[in-house]
Structures are given as structure tokens and as C-alpha cells.
Amino acid sequence: xxxxxxxxxxxxxxxxxxxARMGPGVDDRFNSKLRQAFGASPFILTKFDAFMNWVRGNSxxxxxxxxxxxxxxxxxxxxxxxxxxxxxxGVPRASPRQADVIxxxxxxxxxxxxxxxxxxxxxxxxxFVVSMGSCTISGGPFQEGYxxxxxxxxxxxxxxxxPGCPPRPEALVYGVLKLQEQxxxxxxxxxxxxxxxxxxxxDLERDELVQELASEIDEDDLVMRxxxxxxx
Amino acid sequence: MSLEQPRxxxxxxxxxxxxxxxxxxxxLLGEYVLDRESHVNAExxxxxxxxxxxxxxxxxxxxxxxxxxxxxxxxxxxxxxSIYHLKKYDDPTQELSVVVPTLRDEPVSQSAASVFDTANxxxxxxxxLVGIEYEDHPDLRRILLPDTxxxxxxxxxxxxxxxxxxxxxEHADPMEHRSEVPDEQDTMFINIGPHHPATHGVLHLRTxxxxxxxxxxxxxxxxxxxxxxxxxxxxxxxxQIMPYPDRWDYISAGILNEWAYARAAESLADIDVPxxxxxxxxxxxxxxxxxxHLLAVGTFALDIYGDFTAIFMYAITDREKVENLLxxxxxxxxxxxxLRLRGVAWDLPEPRxxxxxxxxxxxxxxxxxxxxxHNLLSANELFQMRVIDTGILPPEVAKAYGCTGPVxxxxxxxxxxxRDDPYGYYDELEWDVITDDGCDNFSRAFVRLEEIxxxxxxxxxxxxxxxxxPEDEREIQSNVPRTLKPDADSxxxxxxxxxxxxxxxxxxxxxxxxxxxxxxxxxxFCNLQSLEVMAEGEYVPDMVAALGSLDxxxxxxxx
Numbered sequence: 074x075x076x077x078x079x080x081x082x083x084x085x086x087x088x089x090x091x092x093a094r095m096g097p098g099v100d101d102r103f104n105s106k107l108r109q110a111f112g113a114s115p116f117i118l119t120k121f122d123a124f125m126n127w128v129r130g131n132s133x134x135x136x137x138x139x140x141x142x143x144x145x146x147x148x149x150x151x152x153x154x155x156x157x158x159x160x161x162x163g164v165p166r167a168s169p170r171q172a173d174v175i176x177x178x179x180x181x182x183x184x185x186x187x188x189x190x191x192x193x194x195x196x197x198x199x200x201f202v203v204s205m206g207s208c209t210i211s212g213g214p215f216q217e218g219y220x221x222x223x224x225x226x227x228x229x230x231x232x233x234x235x236p237g238c239p240p241r242p243e244a245l246v247y248g249v250l251k252l253q254e255q256x257x258x259x260x261x262x263x264x265x266x267x268x269x270x271x272x273x274x275x276d277l278e279r280d281e282l283v284q285e286l287a288s289e290i291d292e293d294d295l296v297m298r299x300x301x302x303x304x305x
Numbered sequence: 306m307s308l309e310q311p312r313x314x315x316x317x318x319x320x321x322x323x324x325x326x327x328x329x330x331x332x333l334l335g336e337y338v339l340d341r342e343s344h345v346n347a348e349x350x351x352x353x354x355x356x357x358x359x360x361x362x363x364x365x366x367x368x369x370x371x372x373x374x375x376x377x378x379x380x381x382x383x384x385x386x387s388i389y390h391l392k393k394y395d396d397p398t399q400e401l402s403v404v405v406p407t408l409r410d411e412p413v414s415q416s417a418a419s420v421f422d423t424a425n426x427x428x429x430x431x432x433x434l435v436g437i438e439y440e441d442h443p444d445l446r447r448i449l450l451p452d453t454x455x456x457x458x459x460x461x462x463x464x465x466x467x468x469x470x471x472x473x474x475e476h477a478d479p480m481e482h483r484s485e486v487p488d489e490q491d492t493m494f495i496n497i498g499p500h501h502p503a504t505h506g507v508l509h510l511r512t513x514x515x516x517x518x519x520x521x522x523x524x525x526x527x528x529x530x531x532x533x534x535x536x537x538x539x540x541x542x543x544x545q546i547m548p549y550p551d552r553w554d555y556i557s558a559g560i561l562n563e564w565a566y567a568r569a570a571e572s573l574a575d576i577d578v579p580x581x582x583x584x585x586x587x588x589x590x591x592x593x594x595x596x597x598h599l600l601a602v603g604t605f606a607l608d609i610y611g612d613f614t615a616i617f618m619y620a621i622t623d624r625e626k627v628e629n630l631l632x633x634x635x636x637x638x639x640x641x642x643x644l645r646l647r648g649v650a651w652d653l654p655e656p657r658x659x660x661x662x663x664x665x666x667x668x669x670x671x672x673x674x675x676x677x678x679h680n681l682l683s684a685n686e687l688f689q690m691r692v693i694d695t696g697i698l699p700p701e702v703a704k705a706y707g708c709t710g711p712v713x714x715x716x717x718x719x720x721x722x723x724r725d726d727p728y729g730y731y732d733e734l735e736w737d738v739i740t741d742d743g744c745d746n747f748s749r750a751f752v753r754l755e756e757i758x759x760x761x762x763x764x765x766x767x768x769x770x771x772x773x774x775p776e777d778e779r780e781i782q783s784n785v786p787r788t789l790k791p792d793a794d795s796x797x798x799x800x801x802x803x804x805x806x807x808x809x810x811x812x813x814x815x816x817x818x819x820x821x822x823x824x825x826x827x828x829x830f831c832n833l834q835s836l837e838v839m840a841e842g843e844y845v846p847d848m849v850a851a852l853g854s855l856d857x858x859x860x861x862x863x864x
Contacts, residue, residue, distance in 0.1 A: 137502050141529055141860055142555035144506070145600070145639060151613075152621035165613075167502045183469070184451045185499060185507055185528040192500050208531075214548065217539070218532030219458045219465045220450065239639055 122259065129173070129199070130161075130257035133249075136172035136196070137165035141179025143206040143239040150242040162249050169195040174252070176245070177231075180208035180215055181222040193229045201256065203248055204231045207238045214238065316369030316393075325399045330368060334360060345572055345797035347400035349388065354407045355440075357415035361389065361403065365420055369393050370401060371704055373421035374800065375826035377811045378431030380460050385412040385437050389424075390798050390811070390826075394704055394718060397726045397807075402798065407437060416442035423707035426834050434459040434534070449527035449863055459534065492520065499528045503608055503849045506859030508833075512848070519848050522840045524833060530863040537823040542570055542789040543646060546823075551640040553825065554861040557596035557628065558804040560589045560635075563644040568728055569799040569810035570646050574791045579780040580730070581771075582648035587730040588664075588767035589634055589643065591760040595671070596627045597804035598711075598753045598760075601856040605750055606682060608853035609691050616681050623674060630664055646789065648782035653771065664768050671761040675754060683751055692746035696839040696851030699744055706838070707831040710806025711756065712855055715749035717742040722802035734766045746847075746854040753856070788818050798826075805829045805856060825864050829857040 135157075139147070150157050157163035166172045169192050181189060193200070204225045207213030212223040225231060232255065235248035315321065318330035327348045331338050334350065337360050342349035352360050364370040370391040377388040389403040407414045416439035417424035428439045429448040436457030439445055447454060455470075456463050497503070497510040504510065507528035513521040533549055540546045550562035564586060571578060578586075603620025607613065628638050633654045635643040643650050654660050682688050698708070703716040713720050721738040723731040739755040741748035793816030800809035806828030815821035832855050839855075840848035 138500060139506055141506070141531075142552055142639065145556055149621060149625070153618045154622065154625045169500075180529065180531045182528065182530055183454075184530070188499050188507075188528070214552070215531040215533075215536060218535055219463075220530050220532050241638060 126257050126259045130253040133162040133174045133201075133253070133256075134164050134166045134172050135162060136169055136175045136192070137167045138175055138192070139178060140181070140185070141206075141208070143178035143208075146239045146242055147176060147178045147205065147245060150245045155242040155246060157246060157249060160246065160250060160253070162253065169193075170197065172196055173199070174201045174203060174249075176203045176205050176249075177209045177225045177229075178205040178239075180213065181225055181228065182218075182220045183222065184220075186222050186228050189225075190228050201233075201252055202229055202231045203233045203235060203245075203252055205235045205237075205240060205245060205248070207236055210234050210236060316367070318368045319399065323396055323398065325401060327401075330364075330401065333367060334363060337363075342402075342404060342796075344402055345795060346799060347390075347402055349402035349404040349796075351404045351406065354405050354414040357389075357403075357405055357417050358419055361391075361417050361420040364391060364401065364403070368401075369395070370399075372397070373417065373423050373427075373707055374807065375798065375809050375811065375824065376417070376424060376427035376431055377798070377822070377824040378435040378437050378459075379813065379822040379824075380409075380435055382461070384409055385414075385435065387414055387428075387431060387437055388798075388811070389417060390809070394720050397720070397722060397800070400798070412437045413440055414438070415440050416445075418443055421707070422702075422705040423831055423834060426830065433457070436460045447527075449530040451527070458532070491515065499525075504852065505604060505857055508852075508857070508859055508862070510848075510852075512845075514845065517844050519840050519843055519845060522837055522848065524836060526830075526833075526859075526863050528863065529859045531860075533864040534823050534825060537825075538820055541818045542574070542791070542820065543785075543787070543818070546570075546820075547644065547646075548640065548642045551642060552860060553827065553864060554597070554803060554805060554808075554829070554858050555639065556600050556804070556858050557624065557631070557639055558593050558858075559639065559641040560586070560593045560631075560643055561597075561801065561803040562808060563641070564590055564729070565799070565801045565803060565808040565810050567644045567646055568801050569797055569812050570789075570791075572799055573795060573797040573812055573814060574646070574785075574789055576647050576785055577783050578648055579783055581774055581779050582781050583730045584767050584770050584774075585649050585653065585781070586644060587734070588764050588771070589631065589641075589649075590729070591763045591767075592627050592631050592634075593641075594760045594804050595757050595764075596624050596631070598757050599624050599627070601711075601753050601804075602678065602682070602750060605850075605853040605856070606688075608849050609688060616678070619674075619677070619681075626667055626670075630667060633660060633663070645782060647785045648780075650781075652779060652781050657772075661768050661772055664764060668761045668765040668768070672758055675758055678754055683747070683754065689747065691846075692750065692850055692854070693743070694745050695843060695847040696746040696854055697744050698835055698839050702838050703835060706835040708806070708835055709828050709831065710802070710804070711749055711752045712806060712832045712835070714738070714740045715752045715854075716744045722800055722807055726800070728801060730767070730770075731763075734763055736763050736766075746850045749854040749856075790814075790816060790818050792816065800826065803828060805858065805861065806832060827861045827864060829855075829859075829861040830864075833857050833862055 149155060151163055151165060175193060204210060208215060209225040212221045215221045216223055233248045233252045235244055237244055317333050318326050320326050337352050337356050338350045340351040370393055372392040372394050373389060374392045375390040379386050385407045387405045391401045393399045405414050414437055416428055425443060426448060428442055429445060431437050432445055433447040433449050434457060493514045495512050495514060497512055499507040499509040509525035511523040511525055512519055533553060536549055537546050546566060547563055550566045551559035553562050599620045603617040606616035632638050635641040698716050700716045700718050703713050703718060717740055719738060719740050724738055736759045739752050741752050791814035793814060796813045798809060798811040800807045808828055809826030811824040812820045813822040836852060839851040
């Protein structure tokens with residue numbers, strides 16, 4: 074067989090494969106699987122918001138944030154066997170300024186509460202919170218402790234709660250998937266947060282007199298009340 | 306089990322067969338001893354609050370009590386009490402408690418920090434939670450609770466429902482009003498943590514740097530202080546306390562911790578454990594040790610190499626294997642709640658042969674896998690350059706700070722409770738205590754890797770024993786009254802070798818079904834104190850390596 078025929082054969086073969094893949098159509102350029110999926114028009118029409126939500130849900134950067142027992146299961150979720158990265162959500166970022174999602178994995182105590190709020194504040198909008206484990210829901214087994222915040226919602230708003238003590242990695246994966254669904258559908262969680270109480274007058278009603286008195290208060294003397302004993 | 310070398314000379318107060326002669330000790334202390342109490346584990350000498358330094362100094366120098374294992378503080382209706390639990394590194398079965406009562410109106414006692422460095426943090430904790438003040442203490446301030454906290458939560462008259470009121474300025478942004486640093490001063494203050502990937506949890510290090518060298522480091526604890534002692538004090542002995550130990554050292558070391566409570570409570574209430582259950586305990590505890598050390602090695606590599614590299618992933622993969630075994634046995638991956646006072650919760654999973662086969666397979670897999678870890682870590686030149694001769698912890702300093710576990714053994718201290726104060730089935734099995742004289746970060750990591758091999762050896766022997774155990778003698782629990790009420794005013798302090806070192810529990814019973822005082826001696830808390838010695842004068846990355854090699858877990862440090 075001469076060299077020329079050999080080349081010709083290969084070329085022909087290549088062309089036939091391409092033909093087989095394309096099938097009959099107007100133009101090779103747009104005739105693809107994608108084209109079939111979208112019908113006659115080769116363009117995707119969508120709202121920019123919906124597109125952004127879709128992107129957000131599929132590319133989540135999670136803050137590398139460990140508190141207590143649940144963070145061990147969280148590490149397992151990131152690592153080899155469960156591999157959260159498969160779901161487009163597994164890149165842990167060490168800095169809150171680069172993260173979209175914070176998983177709160179563990180008990181919040183009075184000393185850590187303000188620090189966690191600061192970390193949350195440093196994250197850019199839009200940001201999402203997954204609370205992991207019973208401690209972040211209600212204080213869990215430590216609810217009666219003198220120093221324990223009864224749930225992370227006392228401090229920051231939460232989108233998804235994953236119960237368990239600790240939740241298995243599968244449960245966390247499910248929680249993250251639910252969050253993705255929520256983000257893609259453009260839903261935002263109802264904000265049930267009760268932020269740090271900045272109580273100027275306790276439970277007094279804010280009538281005119283109180284308002285006037287409030288203006289006289291030196292801001293430095295405002296107090297925070299860590300009253301987790303009475304919180305629900 | 307390696308044999309102990311006979312020691313040439315005896316300390317004062319030691320009988321030739323290695324017992325403590327309390328009469329001779331009392332004679333040595335003379336008038337200092339006001340009264341003698343008998344606790345379950347050892348005798349207690351009652352002394353005056355202004356004789357603490359003198360007494361401890363005599364006991365350390367002349368009687369060889371060189372390990373201040375724990376300081377327990379508690380409040381009675383008529384007095385406060387600090388108990389110094391003393392032990393010897395040579396023989397931890399020789400114990401002595403020094404009981405220091407103080408007046409209820411004026412709880413002031415002399416500080417032991419000048420004799421034992423480790424007393425520094427223990428006394429700060431006692432001040433923080435119970436409210437005893439220590440005279441001449443180098444740095445008496447709160448350690449676990451915020452500085453703004455009002456009241457001492459483990460004292461009798463503390464009202465938990467009272468809200469804590471804190472002026473807003475206490476939480477002002479510390480960087481907002483920072484003062485200008487004068488030109489001639491060339492040090493820099495930097496906060497590492499509490500949210501930082503290298504601190505292994507929520508630890509906060511206040512560091513002062515000169516260039517890249519650390520000139521001062523002050524660990525700030527308490528970001529995970531979740532009132533474990535209070536929780537245990539309001540739970541019943543029989544079932545309610547056992548789930549909490551799982552959450553102290555939560556790196557899968559659950560059964561090791563549960564055993565600490567089981568050992569203390571069983572010797573307090575005089576409960577026997579069937580031999581068969583002891584073997585299951587030994588086997589499952591060593592599985593936990595493997596899981597815990599694997600994570601220690603994996604995260605240490607993470608600290609050294611700085612990213613989620615192969616070693617971390619390998620460690621997690623292998624942890625999955627051992628967690629599967631533990632899940633088959635206990636039903637849980639992390640929080641096992643498997644031990645009971647008097648035995649274990651249930652027998653091995655059926656079919657037994659299949660389980661034995663799985664465990665054996667794992668035990669043969671571990672040594673092969675360790676070669677891989679050694680190739681990646683200890684035989685790796687890059688790793689060696691980073692960790693050899695950094696984070697030096699000389700043995701005498703380690704002893705002064707009460708270091709135990711792989712940290713002490715990495716400094717060449719031959720000390721392992723499993724061998725020296727045997728419990729469970731350890732004294733019937735063949736295994737070695739691993740020590741290394743390097744005293745540096747490398748030694749500590751190396752000791753952990755080799756301990757994994759020894760744990761696999763122990764598990765293998767346990768499987769052999771369990772397999773041959775006659776079917777009608779598989780007793781997993783002995784009989785115990787439904788409600789456990791140890792005698793009033795009986796006190797016990799018992800330790801076990803947990804993954805991080807010596808984990809001790811002090812319990813005082815008051816005749817009810819709940820403990821009157823439950824104190825946890827956490828190994829990571831004591832080991833962390835030595836960070837200052839290891840880090841000061843070193844470069845910042847070496848401090849991170851030293852912290853990683855200490856293998857702290859904040860759940861246990863803060864409790």
C-alpha cells in the first residue's frame with residue numbers, strides 16, 4: 074500500500090466518524106447533543122438572576138472552619154471516601170473573605186460566639202450557612218451548660234440544619250445538596266436570627282420618652298446581655 | 306510488654322516492693338501534716354494553705370513525687386479544698402494526694418506554681434471555675450471563661466440563670482483604636498486563631514514576633530469550654546455520664562475516654578469487670594488509638610506541607626477503615642457510647658468469624674501501610690528539614706509541665722500508664738512502649754507512627770483470645786445494682802493512657818446517684834502548656850509545627 078492511499082484512508086475514516094456523530098443537519102457547527110436538547114434555537118435564553126443562582130449553587134467555596142466533634146466528620150466529608158468536591162462544593166477556603174458557605178460544625182460557647190459572628194461578617198455576600206450537629210441547633214447535649222449558646226441561630230442566620238451528634242458524612246452531603254437546590258431555585262431562608270441583643274432599655278416599650286432618653290446614652294455604655302438561659 | 310529496669314535506690318517513703326509507705330512520708334513532713342484522709346486510690350495529707358510550697362517541695366525533692374498529675378478544686382458547705390494529686394514518673398502506682406482546705410469566707414491558698422510549672426494553668430482553672438485564689442501565682446486570671454464573666458460557675462452559690470452583662474466596649478474591634486507603634490520598637494503582636502487552620506480547632510495564640518521569631522506566646526483557651534464537668538455532675542453514674550467522655554477527645558478516641566470514666570467509677574463503686582469484656586475493651590480502645598494517631602499524623606503533615614496532600618488523604622482513608630470496624634462493633638462512627646460500668650454494651654457482631662477476618666485483615670494492612678507513611682514522612686528529606694531539631698522539649702521540662710503520652714515519650718520519658726499502672730488486659734499481652742530521645746517535633750510524630758504498629762499488635766492478640774474464648778463464658782457484663790450510689794465522701798482519682806496521654810478522672814461521691822465533684826485531668830491541657838518552651842525563640846512555622854506535634858484537641862483542652 075502506498076503512502077498516499079494510507080493517508081487517504083485515514084482521512085476518509087476520520088470524516089466518516091465525524092459524519093456519524095453529527096448526523097444529518099443544516100450546519101456542523103451547531104449540530105450537537107446540546108442542540109438537540111435545546112431544540113431548534115441554538116441559544117439559551119435565561120434570566121441573569123436565574124443563571125447566577127445556577128452558577129452559585131454549583132460552585133460553592135466552603136470556609137475551612139472547625140469547632141468541635143462535627144469538624145472531624147466534616148473533614149471526612151471533604152476527604153477521599155465521601156469527597157464533597159464531586160458535588161461542586163468541596164473547595165475549603167481558609168479565609169472567610171474567599172468563602173460563600175460556612176458550615177458551623179460544633180458547640181458555640183459564650184467566648185466563641187462573638188468571634189464566629191466576626192468571621193461571618195467578613196464573608197462577602199451572598200453567603201449561606203449550614204449548621205451541622207445538634208449543638209448548633211439547640212446546644213445539643215450541652216444545652217444546660219452555663220457557658221453554651223443554645224444554637225447557632227442565636228448569632229447568625231442559618232439556611233440548612235443538619236441534625237445528628239455528629240451527623241454522618243452522608244447527612245452533611247445531603248444537607249449541602251439541599252442548600253444547592255435552595256440556592257438554584259433562588260430561595261432564601263427565612264431569617265429567624267435573633268442577633269446579639271443590644272438592649273438599651275430591656276423590655277421597655279419605645280415610646281417618645283424612651284426614644285429621647287436613648288439619644289442621651291453614651292454608646293460606650295451599652296451592654297450586651299448573654300442571656301442564653303432564657304432563650305428558646 | 307517490655308520489662309522495667311529495677312531502680313538502684315529507693316525514695317523516702319517507698320517500700321522495696323514499690324508501694325508507698327504513708328507513715329514514713331508523714332514522718333518526713335512532720336508537723337506539716339494536720340490530718341490524714343484515705344481516698345480510694347491513695348492517702349490524702351491535709352496541710353495548711355500557707356504550707357503548700359514547702360510540702361510539695363519536700364515531696365518532690367526527697368520523696369520523688371515528680372509528677373503533679375492534677376489539681377482539683379471544690380467547694381464544700383464549710384470550706385474550699387484544693388487537692389494536688391501527686392505521682393511518680395518512674396512508677397505511677399505510687400500516688401499521694403495533698404489536700405489543702407481553705408476558709409469559706411477567704412479562699413486564699415498558696416500557689417504551687419513555683420514547685421511545679423504545670424500548677425500554673427491548673428490553678429488558673431481552679432480560680433476560674435471554683436473561685437479559690439492562689440497567693441504568689443505568677444498570672445492569676447481566668448483561663449476558660451471570658452475575662453468579663455461574673456461569678457465562678459462550679460461554686461455552690463452560682464446562679465446560672467442570671468444573665469451575664471457585658472459592656473459593649475469589651476467586644477470592640479481590637480484593631481480600631483490601635484496605638485501607633487513607636488519607631489524604635491521592632492516587635493509585632495499578632496493573634497493566631499481562634500479561627501485558623503493551623504490551630505487544630507478554636508485555639509487562640511497571642512504571639513509577639515521579632516521579625517519572624519516568636520519571642521512570646523500566650524495560648525488563650527476556652528473557645529470550646531462546654532461545661533463538661535457540670536454536665537457530668539448533673540448526670541447519674543450508671544448511664545448518663547458515659548456519652549460525655551466521647552466528646553472530650555472527639556478524634557475517635559471515644560472508647561479510650563470512656564475507659565477513663567469507667568475505670569474511675571468502677572474502682573469507686575468496687576465493680577468487677579469480666580475478663581472477656583476487658584479484652585473487648587482493650588481491642589476497641591486500641592482501634593480508637595489508631596484512628597486518633599492517624600488523624601494526628603495526617604494533620605501534622607497538613608501543617609508541615611501546607612495543603613491537603615496525599616498524606617492527609619491517606620490518613621483519612623485509613624481512618625475510614627478503622628471507623629468501619631468500630632461501627633460494626635459499636636454502631637457509631639465517632640461517639641461510641643459502648644462501654645458500660647461493669648463491662649461493654651454488647652458482644653461482638655455476628656457472624657463473629659467475618660468480623661475477626663476483617664480485623665485481622667486490617668492488622669496485617671497496618672504495618673504495610675506504615676512503611677508508606679514512613680516513606681512519605683520520616684524518610685522524607687523535606688519533612689526532616691522542617692521538623693528535626695525544632696520544637697525542643699527537654700525531658701526535665703516535659704516533667705515539670707506534666708506532659709504525658711506521645712509528647713513525653715518523644716522526649717525520652719519511658720512512661721505509659723498501660724504498662725506502669727496496668728488496667729484492662731494490657732499486662733497479659735506482648736507489646737512495647739515506644740520512646741525516642743530526640744525531644745523534637747520529629748520524635749513526637751515518629752512515636753505516634755510506631756505506636757500505631759504496637760496498637761495493631763495488641764488488636765491481633767485480642768482477636769486471637771476472643772476467637773478461642775469458650776462460648777458459654779462470654780460474659781460481657783457483671784451484675785450491678787440498678788441505681789449506683791457509691792458511699793458518701795469516698796473520693797477517687799484514676800488515670801488511663803488515652804490517645805494524647807494520661808487522662809485522669811477525680812470523682813467525689815456524696816451518697817446520691819450523681820457525683821458531687823467530677824474533675825477531668827486532660828492530657829492535652831497539660832501538654833499544651835509546654836508550647837511556650839518549645840516555641841519561644843523559634844520561627845513562626847516551627848511554632849506551627851510544634852503545635853501540630855503536640856496533637857492537642859480543643860474539646861479536651863477546654864472541656
